[in-house]
Amino acid sequence: MTRRDGLGTDLTDKSLLVTGGGTGIGASTAIAAARVGMRLMITGRRVEPLERTAARIADEGGVCEVFVGDVTDAGANEAMVDETVSRFGAIDAVFANAGYGIEKPVVEATGEEIRRIFDVNLVSAVDLLRVSALRMLDAGRPGHLLGCASILGKFTMPDYGLYSSTKAALTHVCRSMRCELDGTGIAVSSVHPVTTKTEFFEVAGRESGDRHGPVLRADGTPTHAPKIFVQPPERVADAVIRCLRRPRAEVWTTFTGRLACGIFELLPPIYDMVLRSEIRRKKRESTTS
Ligand SMILES: NC(=O)c1ccc[n+]([C@@H]2O[C@H](COP(=O)([O-])OP(=O)(O)OC[C@H]3O[C@@H](n4cnc5c(N)ncnc54)[C@H](OP(=O)(O)O)[C@@H]3O)[C@@H](O)[C@H]2O)c1
Numbered sequence: 001m002t003r004r005d006g007l008g009t010d011l012t013d014k015s016l017l018v019t020g021g022g023t024g025i026g027a028s029t030a031i032a033a034a035r036v037g038m039r040l041m042i043t044g045r046r047v048e049p050l051e052r053t054a055a056r057i058a059d060e061g062g063v064c065e066v067f068v069g070d071v072t073d074a075g076a077n078e079a080m081v082d083e084t085v086s087r088f089g090a091i092d093a094v095f096a097n098a099g100y101g102i103e104k105p106v107v108e109a110t111g112e113e114i115r116r117i118f119d120v121n122l123v124s125a126v127d128l129l130r131v132s133a134l135r136m137l138d139a140g141r142p143g144h145l146l147g148c149a150s151i152l153g154k155f156t157m158p159d160y161g162l163y164s165s166t167k168a169a170l171t172h173v174c175r176s177m178r179c180e181l182d183g184t185g186i187a188v189s190s191v192h193p194v195t196t197k198t199e200f201f202e203v204a205g206r207e208s209g210d211r212h213g214p215v216l217r218a219d220g221t222p223t224h225a226p227k228i229f230v231q232p233p234e235r236v237a238d239a240v241i242r243c244l245r246r247p248r249a250e251v252w253t254t255f256t257g258r259l260a261c262g263i264f265e266l267l268p269p270i271y272d273m274v275l276r277s278e279i280r281r282k283k284r285e286s287t288t289s
Contacts, residue, residue, distance in 0.1 A: 009244065009246070009247075011036045011037055011244055013039060014038050014039070014092035015040075015041065015089075016092065016093045016244075017041045017042075017043070017080060017093070017095070018030050018043070019096055019097050019098035019125075020043070020097045020098030020099065021041075024200060025193060025196060028234045029095060029236070030053055030064060031053065031057060032238060033237075033241060033244070034057040038092075038093075039088050040057060041065050041067055041083060042054065042065070042066055043080050043098070046068075047066070051066060054066050067079075067080050071124035072119045072123075091132055091135055091143065093145075094146065095146045095148065096125035096148060098120065098124070098148075099148060099166070101200060101201075101203065103160065103208040104209075109162060113207075118162075121167065122166045122170055125147055125148070129147060129173070129174075136185075136186050144186070146188075146240065146251070147174045147189075148170075149190045151193065154168070154171070154264075155271065158279065159208075171250075174189065175188075189248060189250065191243075191250075194225070194257045195230045196235075196236055197220065197222065197231070201216060239253050260274075
């Protein structure tokens with residue numbers, strides 16, 4: 001891709017495929033990408049949120065196409081990539097962002113629940129990155145692959161073992177692909193949001209049988225994390241755009257979160273202490289709400 005002074009890669013007219021582009025981080029990223037001139041293909045299972053995002057982009061003069069489908073359907077990834085190439089002539093970047101959470105102890109999850117979360121968050125995401133990379137290599141064009149992991153790809157929490165495992169595995173795949181594709185012009189990045197105000201927690205509550213009480217506080221922030229760690233999806237979107245302009249290995253929106261991951265890895269007793277205090281905070285909040 002051509003370079004522009006100061007801003008990094010010029011993204012004008014480049015195409016970007018975003019899975020889960022109807023809501024939350026995916027929608028905010030699509031909107032932010034359209035604002036810097038990218039042409040969007042957004043996907044998801046529900047038509048309505050996709051059309052809402054596409055309409056917002058069109059209102060601002062951007063280009064956004066919609067593809068409706070489940071990422072786990074056989075051939076879905078090839079179809080999404082084909083559609084992007086057919087509409088825009090090429091696929092320049094892909095954000096494998098579709099995913100969801102379950103909040104329950106591993107022993108309480110059914111085999112089907114375990115398979116499903118790995119299928120959506122990991123297998124389908126990796127397959128999309130793979131299919132997109134092959135298309136970029138075939139076309140002899142540079143490109144950028146991004147996988148939406150999480151801060152929970154770096155450590156786990158009680159009731160989030162399954163979710164964080166999918167994100168840890170996706171982080172490893174991105175890292176490995178980054179090295180494997182070195183020298184081809186294809187960049188690979190993993191994205192590590194901290195708690196972000198989206199539909200994620202309502203979905204996680206539903207997927208877990210709402211067994212943990214309210215997932216949202218009265219002000220709409222997720223009970224999942226202390227309020228100071230809750231960010232809007234636009235913050236992740238801006239960080240993703242910066243990464244598209246200047247590719248980097250990992251996308252973070254908070255230095256504190258990143259630092260915490262390092263400390264937890266180096267000093268497990270500190271991790272346990274923070275975890276215990278988090279569990280107490282959640283209990284306190286759920287009894288007073
Ligand atoms: N919110 C957070 O605190 C947070 C933190 C770290 C990482 N993340 C990650 O960020 C990504 C986006 O989540 P979000 O926070 O923006 O939540 P969200 O608003 O619930 O977005 C998830 C998107 O994924 C789509 N999706 C889910 N399952 C799908 C499937 N089987 N096939 C196709 N599309 C599917 C959903 O659309 P449909 O339902 O219409 O299919 C939805 O648009 C996820 O990978 C999540 O794990 C979120």
